[in-house]
Amino acid sequence: MSIAVAVVGAAGRMGSTVCQAVQDADGLALVARLDVGDELTAANLAGAQVAVDFTHPSVTEDNVHALIDAGVDVVVGTTGWTDAAYERVREHLARPEAAGRSVIIAPNFALSAVLTMSFAAKAARYFESAEVIELHHPNKVDAPSGTAIATARGIAAARAEAGLGPVPDATETDPDGARGAVVDGVHVHAVRLRGLTAHEEVVLGNPGEQLTIRTDSFDRASFMPGVVLAVREVGGREGLTIGLDRLLDL
Numbered sequence: 001m002s003i004a005v006a007v008v009g010a011a012g013r014m015g016s017t018v019c020q021a022v023q024d025a026d027g028l029a030l031v032a033r034l035d036v037g038d039e040l041t042a043a044n045l046a047g048a049q050v051a052v053d054f055t056h057p058s059v060t061e062d063n064v065h066a067l068i069d070a071g072v073d074v075v076v077g078t079t080g081w082t083d084a085a086y087e088r089v090r091e092h093l094a095r096p097e098a099a100g101r102s103v104i105i106a107p108n109f110a111l112s113a114v115l116t117m118s119f120a121a122k123a124a125r126y127f128e129s130a131e132v133i134e135l136h137h138p139n140k141v142d143a144p145s146g147t148a149i150a151t152a153r154g155i156a157a158a159r160a161e162a163g164l165g166p167v168p169d170a171t172e173t174d175p176d177g178a179r180g181a182v183v184d185g186v187h188v189h190a191v192r193l194r195g196l197t198a199h200e201e202v203v204l205g206n207p208g209e210q211l212t213i214r215t216d217s218f219d220r221a222s223f224m225p226g227v228v229l230a231v232r233e234v235g236g237r238e239g240l241t242i243g244l245d246r247l248l249d250l
């Protein structure tokens with residue numbers, strides 16, 4: 001029996017690629033392509049067991065709640081999620097009427113990016129300095145990227161656990177924000193450049209040495225094995241899972 005899949009945001013860059021990946025994957029069947037203006041009702045979901053959301057940071061949380069209410073499990077790649085939004089999804093999944101439903105949300109489904117986040121968190125405790133530089137296509141609507149935020153949080157958590165203080169930085173004047181965004185004390189820089197797809201560099205420094213960890217998604221094909229894995233696994237999980245690393249035994 002195939003897993004019936006609906007794609008929300010199906011006309012977009014990721015959504016259209018996911019539709020093709022679902023059609024090409026053994027054991028998955030694409031039953032609905034939904035985009036702006038389509039209500040997320042059981043009728044429009046056409047018997048889907050799993051819905052995949054690649055839409056817009058401003059709508060993804062509402063979509064997830066509507067999809068849970070419509071009785072499907074959900075795989076989310078859209079960015080813009082906050083801790084408060086995660087908590088609202090957890091609370092929704094804990095209600096009796098949502099029994100059996102599960103949701104996977106991952107800021108990045110590319111193996112190289114997931115490993116970059118993991119390696120960066122592992123390395124962070126050994127370095128005085130750490131910064132994140134993300135580089136994307138100029139059509140991207142959010143900055144910093146969801147991946148960069150997750151990377152910075154992972155670095156910050158590892159530094160805190162190791163008892164490291166703030167990164168060294170003598171900057172006294174920065175009226176135009178040249179030092180970038182600061183996520184949990186880690187500086188994050190966003191480049192938007194025609195020709196790029198999705199890239200990230202984590203730079204870690206000590207006196208006399210530097211470690212650079214870099215991931216490059218040259219093509220949206222890079223995200224598809226992770227999305228397909230999440231679609232296959234979401235039905236067997238409970239509640240909310242955040243991050244593809246949780247499915248990869250990292």
Ligand SMILES: NC(=O)C1=CN([C@@H]2O[C@H](COP(=O)(O)OP(=O)(O)OC[C@H]3O[C@@H](n4cnc5c(N)ncnc54)[C@H](OP(=O)(O)O)[C@@H]3O)[C@@H](O)[C@H]2O)C=CC1
Pocket residue numbers: 008009010011012013014015034035036037038054055056057059076077078079080106107108109110146223
């Ligand atoms: N987790 C991961 O591995 C990855 C995550 N992403 C994230 O995925 C998201 C989408 O990226 P991308 O595909 O490039 O963006 P696009 O703008 O190309 O695609 C988004 C699609 O969703 C549609 N949409 C907007 N609002 C709704 C809605 N309420 N219901 C249904 N469809 C809607 C858009 O329509 P319209 O254009 O008319 O607004 C568009 O067709 C972003 O948050 C991005 O950061 C991207 C790549 C990988």
Ligand SMILES: O=C(O)C1=N[C@H](C(=O)O)C[C@H](O)C1
Pocket residue numbers: 079107108136140141144145146147148197198199
């Ligand atoms: O918008 C994109 O393209 C991407 N978005 C995700 C993010 O914000 O981290 C994942 C990847 O970087 C591509």
